[in-house]
Amino acid sequence: MRNLVLSLSASVFLAACGQQLPVAIDDMASQTVSDIACKDQKLEEKLYDGLKSYLIEQKTIPTAEELKSAMKIHVDKLSKKNPRMTAAQTAQVQKDLDGLVDSLLAEAPQGERVENSDQLLILLSAIDVGDRSTTFRNYMQDRVRANFNQLSTTVRAMDLNCPEDSGTGSGSNNASGTDPVQPTTPEIEVNSDFEYHKKQAVAAGVPLAVFGERWALATAYQSCNSVKIPALDDSVGDIQGIAITGKHSDGVGNKRMIASLSKVQTTHPYLKEESNYPSSCFNVRQNPLIYDYGGKPYATTASSSPINFFKNSGSGTSVLGIDCSAYVYSSMATVGLRVKEGRALKGSDSWAWGSTAFVEPAKNGLTCLSKITVTPDMSLKAGDIVAVPGHVLLVDKVGADPFGIANARTTSDCSKITSEDFDFSVAQSSPSKEGVGINHSVAKDYLPTSEKMKAGLQKYAYYACLAKINAKNYTPNLGTLSVIRHKGTSACMDKRVVLAQESCIQSCSSSVFTR
Structure with missing residues (x-):
């Protein structure tokens, strides 16, 4: 060391x-x-x-x-x-x-x-x-x-005296015999606009996790319009002006920096149409968020600390941006979705969960998440989490036939399904398009850039097809890929974690988040 x-x-x-x-x-x-x-x-x-x-x-x-x-x-x-x-x-x-x-x-x-x-x-x-x-x-x-x-x-086994000025509040050895004063935690200010938009989204059938990732995306880009941008597909060109400057210390991820701000501004799909930011907003156009392998949002260990996308942190580079697991955790935390029963949501826990931890949620203590059992009628829902070692994402939208199995009649038909048949979009922070960072992408166009994710989801689609053909339920054991879902129980809900600068999007129309 x-x-x-x-x-x-x-x-x-x-x-x-x-x-x-x-x-x-x-x-x-x-x-x-x-x-x-x-x-x-x-x-x-x-x-x-x-x-x-x-x-x-x-x-x-x-x-x-x-x-x-x-x-x-x-x-x-x-x-x-x-x-x-x-x-x-x-x-x-x-x-x-x-x-x-x-x-x-x-x-x-x-x-x-x-x-x-x-x-x-x-x-x-x-x-x-x-x-x-x-x-x-x-x-x-x-x-x-x-x-x-x-x-x-x-x-x-010891009989110890608790100092009167300790402030620990255990009371076990308190000489006065009275309950010690408990330290108070500042209450997080309730964002009435957030609560209104959340209520409208839930009423429209939008899962909480999806509302959370859309709220996080809009906050990250300080723009209501960012959520309206269609999911990125093959027709969207690569970003210009981002340079790879070396490898992350783990030898896997690339380090990225902004080599030409003007090129990033004119080619980044979430920035090129933005020009003016109110004074209350962070000027993302002048300080772009791009993909930062190992990048994390800033937070302190205080329970009231917001998640801050606009202060550089993590083990990445000095560029503003966060990695995939930080985005998934932030999306869950900002709508009060715990990932572990009994553990209060904290902004600083965005540091804790890497993508690989989501692959085997039970093993890693992610007790609020469970692997999905596919049935003849259900295989994938918006808000589901897909994880492989090295990447994790959220499902943003699903079509009527997300895996393209409607016309399958035999087991042989199931074997022929590929990612080209998929009809769903994902929310992620990824190096797609040469380093776009936080984005929505069309799954069938994104997956060819991630072989592990593509191969795993094609196997998952195979089991979904078998469930339909054989009228049976399956819990796919795919080894290196998992599709998991939040349990939604009361034990897995908590006070939400606020995002820094989220007031910038308080005037968004609720339709932005319910599209």
């Missing part, structure tokens, strides 16, 4: 037991040990949020040794304040914390060859939410879970 040296000025360092530690590191250690003393049930969530906030704000990686040293200082203070705490218990708490910190800040980044704070932020976010999409992440889930369980076992 390549540990990056913290380059903070002397003014943000403090002296503690002869050591110089960054204030942010000391604060994180102090909060964690205070949570231990109060047996706070949210210790895990708060530690993850503390680490992620540090990475977002400091833009550098804290070393495991720094955080362990800071933890030791505060564990020693805890021991002094708790005379019943034995030397053996003090040593065990420190050992448990050392193991946890080593897992998160040494073993995890080393295993994924993390090189910068953005990459570690994505990795820790994935571990936080339960991602098991790779062999290493599967291992790290068990490793970190064992660390937290061990720490919990140690703490439960």
